[in-house]
Amino acid sequence: MKRSTPMDRNIGAKVKFYRERMGLTQKELAARLQVNGCDLSETIVGHIETGHRAVSVFEIDKLAEVLQVDYNALFAQD
Template identity: 65%
Template sequence: MNRSTPKERNIGKKVTFYRELLGLSQKDLAAKLQTVNCDMTSEMVWKVEHGRRNLSIFEIDKLTEVLHVDYNALFAQD
């Protein structure tokens, strides 16, 4: 089985894609995450999108909720 690391799956780029699809800025996404008790700032969102910050399972769960996508959308191999 060929497995890839989360970084190779471009999760940050997928977060950017789905955020922009909804017409949200990084600041907007951070604000939406905070409404569901996920304390991420716009700077943290930037770091995620640029592969400079790892996500916790809780944060991934909240991102899928706010971006209206399922886990497969973020973890599917390119």
């Protein structure tokens, strides 16, 4: 499966980490993304977190905005 983000960056794991740090469920994160113009469902958020779905640059931008982290924090190498 072709991905738009490198696997070694673990973006999905970082999304999960920051989501949990904010005390949000996947459903709550999806709702906040939708309010901000990014139409991701709870299921898609789960797929992103487990690495089963690629993430677009637009989605990463919205995730960073909603999770209140710097865009580069999602790309930082572990």
